[in-house]
Amino acid sequence: MDAKWPFLAITVGLLIGVGVLIVSMDRDTVMRNWKTRRCEIPVMFASVFFKPDDDPRTSFDFGKANFEFCMKSYVDRFMENITAPTSALFGKQANITANVMDMLQSVRAIAANMFAGFSVYLAQFYRRFNASVFEISKIIQFLRMAMRRISGVAMSFIYMGISLFNGMLNTIQFIIRVVLIICGIMAAIMIILFFILFPVIPLILATLGIIATTVFSLTGLISPTIASEANAMKGPFCFAEWTQISVLENGQQRQKPIAEIQIGDQLSDGSYITAVIVMDGLDVPLYQIGSVHVSGSHLVKGTDKQWKSVTEDARAVISPRLSRVVYCFNTTTNVITIDGLQFRDWEEIANDDIHGQTIWNYMVSSILHRDRAFGYWKDNLKNYVNVALLGPDVPVKTLSGYIPIHAIKIGDFILDRRGNEQEVRGIIRGEVEYDATRTIGSAWKTELYEYVNSLWLKGVATVYPGVDKTEGYSLITEEGIIIIKESDKELCVRDFTEIGYQHLYKTYPYVEARLRMKE
Numbered sequence: 150m151d152a153k154w155p156f157l158a159i160t161v162g163l164l165i166g167v168g169v170l171i172v173s174m175d176r177d178t179v180m181r182n183w184k185t186r187r188c189e190i191p192v193m194f195a196s197v198f199f200k201p202d203d204d205p206r207t208s209f210d211f212g213k214a215n216f217e218f219c220m221k222s223y224v225d226r227f228m229e230n231i232t233a234p235t236s237a238l239f240g241k242q243a244n245i246t247a248n249v250m251d252m253l254q255s256v257r258a259i260a261a262n263m264f265a266g267f268s269v270y271l272a273q274f275y276r277r278f279n280a281s282v283f284e285i286s287k288i289i290q291f292l293r294m295a296m297r298r299i300s301g302v303a304m305s306f307i308y309m310g311i312s313l314f315n316g317m318l319n320t321i322q323f324i325i326r327v328v329l330i331i332c333g334i335m336a337a338i339m340i341i342l343f344f345i346l347f348p349v350i351p352l353i354l355a356t357l358g359i360i361a362t363t364v365f366s367l368t369g370l371i372s373p374t375i376a377s378e379a380n381a382m383k384g385p386f387c388f389a390e391w392t393q394i395s396v397l398e399n400g401q402q403r404q405k406p407i408a409e410i411q412i413g414d415q416l417s418d419g420s421y422i423t424a425v426i427v428m429d430g431l432d433v434p435l436y437q438i439g440s441v442h443v444s445g446s447h448l449v450k451g452t453d454k455q456w457k458s459v460t461e462d463a464r465a466v467i468s469p470r471l472s473r474v475v476y477c478f479n480t481t482t483n484v485i486t487i488d489g490l491q492f493r494d495w496e497e498i499a500n501d502d503i504h505g506q507t508i509w510n511y512m513v514s515s516i517l518h519r520d521r522a523f524g525y526w527k528d529n530l531k532n533y534v535n536v537a538l539l540g541p542d543v544p545v546k547t548l549s550g551y552i553p554i555h556a557i558k559i560g561d562f563i564l565d566r567r568g569n570e571q572e573v574r575g576i577i578r579g580e581v582e583y584d585a586t587r588t589i590g591s592a593w594k595t596e597l598y599e600y601v602n603s604l605w606l607k608g609v610a611t612v613y614p615g616v617d618k619t620e621g622y623s624l625i626t627e628e629g630i631i632i633i634k635e636s637d638k639e640l641c642v643r644d645f646t647e648i649g650y651q652h653l654y655k656t657y658p659y660v661e662a663r664l665r666m667k668e
Contacts, residue, residue, distance in 0.1 A: 188219035197275075209275055213268070220264050228257060290504075294511050385428050385575070385625075385653065386447035386495070387475030389435055394487060407476045412580050412620060418486040424479035424536060424579035426495050426645075428625060429559050433475055435468040436460065441487050442468050444475065446657060448493040448664065456493065456664040458657065474559070479536065479579065496536070497660045505663045512659055513647050517598065517605040529598075529607050537598075537645050538579045538621030539633065540612075542591040545624075546632035546639070554622045554633075565630045566600060566641045575625030577645045584615030592635070595621070600630075600641035608642070627651050 179186050180199060186192055192199070197212030204211055232253060392407040395417035402417055414422045435442045436459045438449065445460040452464070459465045477495045478485055485492045498505045507530050514529045544551035546564045557563070562570040581595060589612050599608035612619075624631055629649025633640050646653055 187215055188222055193219045209272075209279070212275075213272065216271070217264075217268065224257065224260050224264070228253065290508070290511075294508060294515075385433060385444060385475065385477070385650070386493075387426070387428055387430065387433065387444050387477040388447075388487070388492075389442035389470070389472035390430070390474050390476065391472070392441065392476070392487065410476070410478065412578060416480065416486060418482070418484065420480040420482040420484060420486075422478050422480060424495065424577060426477040426479075426575060426577050426625075427559065428475050428477075428575035430472040430475035433472070435470060435472065436465040437468040438462060438464045438490060439488055441490055442470060442472070443492065446654065447477075448497065448661060450491040456661060458661065493660075493664070498663060502663075508659070508663070509656075512656060513598075514605070516648050516652060516655060517643075521604065525604055526606065529605075531607070536579050536581075536595065536623075537643065537647060538577070538581055538595050538623050539597075539631075540589070540591045540593040541620070541622055543594065543622075544592075544634040546634070551634055554624070557624065563624070563626065564632055565626075565628050566632065571626045571628050571630070573624050573626060574650050575645070577623040577625070579621055579623065580618055581612060581621050582615060583617055583619055584613040585617035586615075587613045589613070589619075593621070594633075594635070594642070598643035598647060605643065608640075625650055 176199065179192055180201070183199070187196070187199075193216055195212075196215040197208040199215075200206070200208045200211040206214070232250075388407055390408060393404040394407050394410055395402055396405045396410070397415045397417060397419075405414075410422060410425060412422050412425060416422070433444050436445050437443075438459065443449070443459055445458060445465075447459050448456045449459050449462055449465075451457050451462050479496050480494045483494050483496060483499050485494055498509055500506070510530045514526045518526050539554050541555040542553045545554050545557060547562065548564060548570060557573060557576070559573055559576055561573045563573060565571050583589065593612040594608075594610065595612055596607050596610040598605045601608075623645035625646055626644050627650050629644045629646050629652070631642050631644050633642060643649075648656070
């Protein structure tokens with residue numbers, strides 16, 4: 150008996166493999182002819198892959214129900230083929246027929262018991278198989294998260310090195326100033342005491358010449374290039390205020406100033422604007438690619454068809470111009486096309502990239518909980534992709550009281566959870582899909598990170614998902630924190646960036662790697 154089990158396992162494996170092959174090659178045909186093909190052996194063993202989207206059961210329950218239906222059909226058909234000639238031959242012999250029927254019923258009972266035992270075994274197999282796949286996926290996810298953390302640590306070391314280098318440059322500049330002051334004092338003394346120091350003036354002049362030469366040489370070595378590149382990577386990813394965007398209006402294409410782009414506008418590539426981000430741009434270094442002036446950290450599709458930061462693109466040159474404000478968008482395709490160049494939108498990772506969104510949630514939670522273990526915030530990894538927005542009349546705490554979020558402007562100051570003022574760096578207007586049959590008022594919120602018991606945890610949204618659309622607001626601050634009032638109580642929530650303006654650059658390596666992996 151033991152020798153038959155390997156053969157049985159191989160047979161079942163081959164059946165499942167053939168079923169999977171049918172799923173990948175002929176799924177649509179099988180689904181259209183489900184009633185006639187549901188009990189084909191390969192389809193029966195792989196029926197978990199044929200569950201219709203509108204079926205409320207799980208894939209396993211659907212596959213199990215179909216397997217039981219087909220096995221019952223086979224048993225019934227088998228019994229009909231066996232009993233038909235027997236009944237015709239012994240139809241007139243009632244007693245003998247009764248005995249035969251009892252025997253056949255016993256056979257059916259045995260077959261049913263065998264089927265029940267096999268179903269139990271198959272259920273255990275599916276359960277263990279699913280558990281194994283889940284554990285493997287967790288291991289892979291943790292490995293990828295570890296790689297992202299390693300990348301983040303590497304970037305931190307890079308910026309730490311840049312900071313140390315800047316410190317060295319500042320020290321050198323300080324020494325140079327001191328030396329120049331000393332040289333000036335010596336020159337003044339030499340002028341005042343010219344007749345007394347006349348014999349040693351050539352020696353003094355030679356010494357001053359050597360010092361001046363050394364100072365100017367050191368000055369020539371001090372270059373702001375590294376610092377400017379670091380600042381460019383730390384800034385937001387936005388476009389200059391004079392940028393022109395190509396839009397479609399009534400089927401016609403026209404150029405529109407970026408400041409006039411609104412939610413719902415259709416871009417020339419067919420995508421629609423779902424959010425508009427406006428930020429302070431005076432400290433944002435710009436680069437130029439073609440006619441487009443854009444921040445260095447923005448992702449652009451290079452000539453090699455790979456997504457990369459603008460600073461890494463060979464076509465980019467440093468722009469001498471600064472923009473008073475800068476703009477960015479969210480679109481339905483996560484792409485912004487300007488003058489034939491493709492840039493990523495603010496969200497960058499697509500909503501349907503569930504795995505990418507999960508890792509993003511992990512990265513955000515790990516940044517917000519540097520001193521807390523994974524078990525405290527593991528529930529934050531659920532794949533919720535709605536943007537962080539608040540209703541237009543949500544009160545935001547400032548030093549002078551609460552102000553509706555729609556009335557706050559760039560440059561205003563709001564309070565963080567410690568009561569300190571922080572400057573508003575950006576304003577966001579975004580689109581939210583909701584159910585208009587359920588009243589939400591004008592002080593709703595989506596699912597935001599809320600500060601509860603010293604943890605940043607995903608809170609409950611007060612706007613209900615649906616097909617209708619409304620507009621909400623959010624802010625961008627240095628710390629990434631907003632204090633709002635909800636039902637007479639204060640809530641501390643994260644802003645649109647979730648991690649704060651000053652930590653945005655920590656996410657750049659992961660986003661770039663994820664996009665290259667997906668495309």
